[in-house]
Amino acid sequence: MRIVHYINQFFGQVGGEDMAGHPFEVREGVVGPGMALRGQLKDIGEITATVVCGDNYAVENPELFREQLVKTLQEQKADLLVAGPAFNAGRYGMACGQACQVAYEELGIEAVSGMYEENPGLELYRKYAYIVPTGNSARNMRDALAAMKGIIAKIAAGEDMGTPEEGGFFERGFRKNFYSEKTGAERMADMLVTKMRGEEYKTEMPMPLFEKVTPSPAIPDTGKAKIIVMTSGGMVPLGNPDHLEACNCTKYKRYNFDESYGGKGVTKGLVVHGGYDPVYGNEDGNRILPVDALVELEKEGRIGELCDFTFVTVGNGMGTDQAALFGEAIAEELKREQIQGAILTST
Amino acid sequence: MNDMCLKLDVIEIKDVRFGDSNSIENGILTIDKEGLIEYAKDPLFTDLDFEIARPGESVRIIPVKDVIEPRIKEDGATSFPGIIGDFEGIGEGVTKVLRGCAVVSTGTIVGFQEGLIDMTGPGADYSRYSKLNNIVLIANVEEGIRPAEHETAIREAGLKAAHYIARIAIGVDADYTEEYELKEVDPKLPRVGILYMTMAQGLLHDNYVYGIDAKRLHPILLHPNEILDGVMVNGCCVVAGDKYTTYDHQNSASVLEFYKRHGIDFNFVGVIVVPTYPGLADKRRCCMSAVRMARLLNLDGVGIPEEGGGNPEADLMMMCRDCEANGIKTVLSLGPDGVEEPVADTDPAADAVINVGDCNMFVTLPPMEKILGDQNQVVRMSGGSEDSVQPDGGVRVTLSIIMGSVNGQGVHKLCSYVY
Numbered sequence: 100m101r102i103v104h105y106i107n108q109f110f111g112q113v114g115g116e117d118m119a120g121h122p123f124e125v126r127e128g129v130v131g132p133g134m135a136l137r138g139q140l141k142d143i144g145e146i147t148a149t150v151v152c153g154d155n156y157a158v159e160n161p162e163l164f165r166e167q168l169v170k171t172l173q174e175q176k177a178d179l180l181v182a183g184p185a186f187n188a189g190r191y192g193m194a195c196g197q198a199c200q201v202a203y204e205e206l207g208i209e210a211v212s213g214m215y216e217e218n219p220g221l222e223l224y225r226k227y228a229y230i231v232p233t234g235n236s237a238r239n240m241r242d243a244l245a246a247m248k249g250i251i252a253k254i255a256a257g258e259d260m261g262t263p264e265e266g267g268f269f270e271r272g273f274r275k276n277f278y279s280e281k282t283g284a285e286r287m288a289d290m291l292v293t294k295m296r297g298e299e300y301k302t303e304m305p306m307p308l309f310e311k312v313t314p315s316p317a318i319p320d321t322g323k324a325k326i327i328v329m330t331s332g333g334m335v336p337l338g339n340p341d342h343l344e345a346c347n348c349t350k351y352k353r354y355n356f357d358e359s360y361g362g363k364g365v366t367k368g369l370v371v372h373g374g375y376d377p378v379y380g381n382e383d384g385n386r387i388l389p390v391d392a393l394v395e396l397e398k399e400g401r402i403g404e405l406c407d408f409t410f411v412t413v414g415n416g417m418g419t420d421q422a423a424l425f426g427e428a429i430a431e432e433l434k435r436e437q438i439q440g441a442i443l444t445s446t
Numbered sequence: 447m448n449d450m451c452l453k454l455d456v457i458e459i460k461d462v463r464f465g466d467s468n469s470i471e472n473g474i475l476t477i478d479k480e481g482l483i484e485y486a487k488d489p490l491f492t493d494l495d496f497e498i499a500r501p502g503e504s505v506r507i508i509p510v511k512d513v514i515e516p517r518i519k520e521d522g523a524t525s526f527p528g529i530i531g532d533f534e535g536i537g538e539g540v541t542k543v544l545r546g547c548a549v550v551s552t553g554t555i556v557g558f559q560e561g562l563i564d565m566t567g568p569g570a571d572y573s574r575y576s577k578l579n580n581i582v583l584i585a586n587v588e589e590g591i592r593p594a595e596h597e598t599a600i601r602e603a604g605l606k607a608a609h610y611i612a613r614i615a616i617g618v619d620a621d622y623t624e625e626y627e628l629k630e631v632d633p634k635l636p637r638v639g640i641l642y643m644t645m646a647q648g649l650l651h652d653n654y655v656y657g658i659d660a661k662r663l664h665p666i667l668l669h670p671n672e673i674l675d676g677v678m679v680n681g682c683c684v685v686a687g688d689k690y691t692t693y694d695h696q697n698s699a700s701v702l703e704f705y706k707r708h709g710i711d712f713n714f715v716g717v718i719v720v721p722t723y724p725g726l727a728d729k730r731r732c733c734m735s736a737v738r739m740a741r742l743l744n745l746d747g748v749g750i751p752e753e754g755g756g757n758p759e760a761d762l763m764m765m766c767r768d769c770e771a772n773g774i775k776t777v778l779s780l781g782p783d784g785v786e787e788p789v790a791d792t793d794p795a796a797d798a799v800i801n802v803g804d805c806n807m808f809v810t811l812p813p814m815e816k817i818l819g820d821q822n823q824v825v826r827m828s829g830g831s832e833d834s835v836q837p838d839g840g841v842r843v844t845l846s847i848i849m850g851s852v853n854g855q856g857v858h859k860l861c862s863y864v865y
Contacts, residue, residue, distance in 0.1 A: 262863050272785050274804045276845075276862045283779055283802040283856020284703035287749045290798050291777040292711045295636045295747045303801035303861060304780075306794065307787040345558040346685060346828030346846055347806055373558030373685075373828035374756075376593050376649035416685065416756060416806075416828065416846065418784020 100144030100255045103175050104133045105168075105182040105198040107191045111151030119190070121153030123167040132240060136181070139248040143255045148175050150198070157194035168201045177208060179254060182228070184213030184243040185220060187235040196224025203227040211250050213243040214269075221269060229260065229268040309419070320403075324439035326393065327406035329429070331414030331422075332446035333372030334380060334387040336360060345373030348413035351425045353432070355408045356390060363407060364394040374415035375446055387444060406438055414445060450538040451627040452671040455520075455620035459546040462498050462579045468614045473621075475547060477581065477611060486607040490599040491585045496607070497818055499550070499565050499580040504815035506569075507582055509560035509823045510849050511551045511597070512604050512680050513575050513691040516544040518612035519675075525609040526676045526692075528657025529602070537671035542615035548578045548693055549611065551604040552819035553585040556597045557650045559828045561686020561849035562811075562841075569811040572851040574858070575693070582818045583607050593683075597650055601681045605692070626671050628716075631709040636746035638712045640700050641736055641765055642673070643753050643854075644690075646721035650683040651754075653690075653721075660721040665736040667743075668717045670701045678719070684754045685828050687805040687851040688781055699855040700751050700779075715743050720765070722758045733764040737772065745774050751854040752780035755805075759791040770795040781805050781852035785864055802853065803860030805829070805846040813839030 108114055108121040110131040129137045130149040137146055150171060157164050172180065180202035182195035192214050199210035203226075210228035214221045215235040224230075229250045233243040246267060253260055259277075260266040279286065286303070293300040318324045335343055336359035341352050354360065361367040366384030370377035385391040388409060397405045410429050414422070433441060460473035469476045479496055487494050499505040517525055520540040524531025550563060563575045570576035583604055587596050644653045646660035653660045656677055668677065678695035701717065708714040720736040723729055740748055748769060752762050762778055769776045779800035782788030813836075821841070824830035829847025836842055845851040852860065 260865060263865055266865070268865075271865055274782060274785050274788075274806070274862050274864050276803050276807050276860055278859045279861040280859070282699065282703070282859050283800050283853075283861070284699040285856070286861075287700065287751070287777050287779045287800045287856050288703050288707050288711065290800065291638060291747045291749055291775065292707070294775045294777060294798050295638075295712070300798055302797055302799045304782055304788060304799040306789065306792045306796045306799065308794075309787065309792055342832040344831045345826060347844060371558075375647075375651070376557060376683075378592055378594075414756075416783060418806075419787035419790065420784050423787075 100178045101176055102144045102146045102179045102181055103172055103177040104129065104136070104146050104149045105180060105195060106131055106133070106149060106151055107194060108151065108153045113151060119153045119155040121151070122156055123150065123152045123164060125150055125171050132244065136244050136248070139244060140251065143252050144179065152194065154190035154194050157197055158190060161197065164197060165201050165205065168198060169205050172202060172206055172208060179251065180208055180210040181247065181251065182210060182212040184233050184240070184247065185218060186233050186237055186239065187215035187218050189219050192218035192220025193223065196220035196227070199224055199228035209254050211247050213247050225269050226272050231268050318440050321440065322400055323403040325404045325406055325437060326402045326440045326442065327409065327433060327438050328388060328390060328393055328442045328444070329410040330388045330444045331412050332380070332387040332444055333370055333411065333413040334368045334384050335371050335411055337367065337369050339369055339371050343371050343413050345371055345413060346416040348415070348417055351410055351412035351429060353408055353410050357407065360384060364391040366390050372413045372415050372446055387446060389444065406436070449627055449629065450669055450671055451625060452538050452675060453540045454543045454624040454626070455540055456543045456545050456622050456624060457615055457618055458621045459544050459579055461500070462547055462581055464498070470614055470618045475544065475614065482607060482610055485610045486583065486603045488599040488603050490587050490591055490595065492588050494585045497582045497584065499582050499818060501565060501577050501579070503565045505565040505818060506562060506814040506821065507550055507552050507580065507818045508562040508821055509552060509555045509819055509827055510563055510686065511556060511560055511600055513693040513849065514549045514604050514608040515693045515696045516547065516549065516608045516612035517676055517696060518542050518609065518615060522613060522616045525612055526605050526679055529654065529679060530605055530609045533656065536677060537669050537675050541675055542612060544612060544615055546579060548575060548580055549583055549604050549608045550575065550580045551583045551585070551600050553600065554587050555823045555826065556593050556600065557683035558826055559683040559685050561847055563849050564811055564814065567812050568809055569848055572845055572848045575849055581607065581611065584818060593650060597681060597683065605679065626674060626705060628714060629709060631713045635713040637715050637744055638704065638747045639715050639740060639743060639745050640704060640717045641740065641748050641750040642717050642719045643722050643751065643758060643761060644678070644719055645682045645684055645753050647724045652681045654679040654681055655719060661723060663721050665718055665720045665732050665739060667739055668719055670705060670714065670717050673698050673701050673717055685805065685846050686849050687829065687846045688753065688755050688854055690753050690853065690855070691850065694850065694853060694855065694857070699853065699857045700749055704749065712747070715745060720761065722753065722761050724757065729761050729764060733761050734768060737765055737768040740769065740774055741772055747775040750776060750778045751856065752778065753854055755781060755783055756790045759789050763791045763793040763796060767793050767795045779856055780854050782862060800856060801861050802856055802858065803845070803851070804862040805844060805852045807845050808842060809845060810836065810842045811840055
């Protein structure tokens with residue numbers, strides 16, 4: 100297996116904080132911690148090149164960094180990227196995370212790193228790499244490299260990594276299917292018997308705690324407020340130009356009523372939500388996105404202004420974490436458009 | 447009181463053929479195709495045909511609406527009480543079962559949430575229907591027919607076809623007989639039941655109990671034998687991976703498993719069918735009443751498998767919370783949707799949950815030599831997308847689209863974890 104190792108200016112022996120602007124540099128073979136790692140990886144793989152890059156350079160030039168790293172990984176025909184370990188060095192952690200993201204997202208190359216649990220790089224980039232927990236400083240180098248070697252060996256052997264507990268890495272945030280020894284029905288009966296006996300059992304799906312959303316204070320005078328109506332009911336323009344999926348939808352879209360629905364209040368569109376009979380919404384889109392009623396309210400002066408566009412997604416089968424991301428992004432746009440109130444219709 | 451004993455006279459079907467007349471000989475089911483078409487036809491259909499899809503053949507059936515096992519009471523008249531046949535003797539006496547085959551309905555798409563069955567390849571690993579000799583009903587309707595009428599026509603045609611085929615079993619000796627009876631057990635064993643959630647959301651999300659639309663029902667208590675004896679019928683265009691087909695009711699994984707444990711691990715008392723409505727007031731009415739029934743039955747524990755996903759989790763959590771608050775232990779069973787927050791509702795009382803696998807996993811299904819139905823519909827179906835069709839004619843889809851892949855009753859061994 101061909102490995103590229105990413106380290107910063109400090110571990111590359113270029114210099115300390117004053118050299119954090121050191122540009123992206125590729126050196127052949129191993130440098131710094133790579134020497135110890137090379138010994139451990141003898142039968143597993145070879146570190147063909149080391150990238151030495153200043154932490155500030157990486158964080159301040161993300162586009163350039165991405166291009167340079169993609170090129171390096173391609174030239175080296177890398178099978179794996181190893182970054183750090185970064186311990187509790189914040190900017191180094193961010194740079195290692197960035198490097199892992201480039202490898203994983205741009206080229207589909209697995210990445211391995213090591214960080215202290217409070218390193219800010221962990222939270223932002225955990226998805227892109229197997230990141231092992233380390234101590235908070237370079238004094239823990241030996242243990243960190245041993246843990247990283249364990250992961251690298253498993254990747255090289257094509258072994259299943261198992262759960263974060265089994266594999267000794269931070270949870271990345273992916274779900275994976277596997278086959279249990281028993282059917283779901285057998286497991287259900289087993290767990291029920293165990294639970295009724297008062298013995299220990301382990302849930303197969305820990306329940307999340309939902310964030311409680313505190314409603315905003317009431318709008319003092321809706322007669323002066325700008326209101327938007329939007330829906331997770333999949334009422335898209337005819338022809339579904341942006342290909343919103345019927346289930347597990349991956350996008351939300353902003354549509355203008357005049358351009359996309361035949362005018363404000365006409366709401367001529369198409370239901371692409373896979374979770375209900377679309378006949379009634381197709382007949383009259385206002386049944387899903389009630390613009391007609393809001394236009395009336397606008398005329399009566401009961402709302403100041405009805406926003407002339409909407410946001411649409413398909414709620415069917417969407418995970419709440421994905422929905423929350425959409426919500427945050429949409430809220431930003433609403434703030435920018437100085438909208439005071441939003442009506443959300445679901446189906 | 448007389449106990450209810452249901453005897454399933456099982457005839458194993460090893461192959462299916464079309465012929466001039468109907469017969470079962472040495473496990474080979476021969477069907478008079480013209481007779482079958484004549485019996486199952488509906489004025490809404492522009493055309494109706496049947497084909498056979500066997501395990502291992504390079505066949506994809508898409509979009510699938512329902513899967514039905516041919517079963518019939520010994521009287522030769524009853525397969526689905528309230529729809530085809532009468533109510534007398536349901537859940538007891540002899541029922542003939544043609545095991546190893548099924549009627550699968552396909553044709554013009556009714557709604558988005560229909561599924562596919564591959565008879566070979568990687569897709570076949572995720573569906574129990576891929577292992578059956580399927581008699582595929584292909585019916586198309588004129589454009590402009592409303593989905594609800596279309597669904598009714600195709601549902602009834604499927605049931606009729608299954609009934610027609612099951613009638614061939616009358617007078618044929620069984621290969622073996624299974625007996626289902628809730629025999630009296632050690633009174634010290636804990637008393638358990640199943641809160642059997644069933645979709646009743648309207649807008650193509652419907653099931654039928656004794657022929658009654660479940661959205662007109664309050665929770666009802668059934669003997670598990672009734673579930674096995676054709677009382678529950680699927681009419682539900684819910685995500686294919688996690689809805690129950692009629693076959694899933696007839697061969698209910700949770701009922702059969704609880705039967706196995708009856709008298710050993712616990713006392714299986716009964717099944718409470720709980721309609722899953724969309725509105726909050728109906729949800730509260732049904733869930734609270736279902737738990738009151740469970741208390742009336744003195745249950746110590748319940749299994750609660752979920753049909754569908756998302757919205758029904760509100761019902762699931764209500765029942766879980768209410769049961770636990772009243773001293774009834776619960777285990778829930780469902781598929782996760784998402785990573786950090788895999789459910790649409792949550793409760794700290796839900797501390798024992800079976801995970802039947804993640805339906806969002808992508809699989810690439812290779813092209814098949816023969817398509818029964820219309821593969822182009824994949825772009826509109828839940829689990830498919832505009833990008834699904836591959837240049838080679840295969841499809842890249844999520845498990846959601848594969849019939850029964852993540853059935854909440856726990857048919858399969860699939861499970862998932864977060865890494």
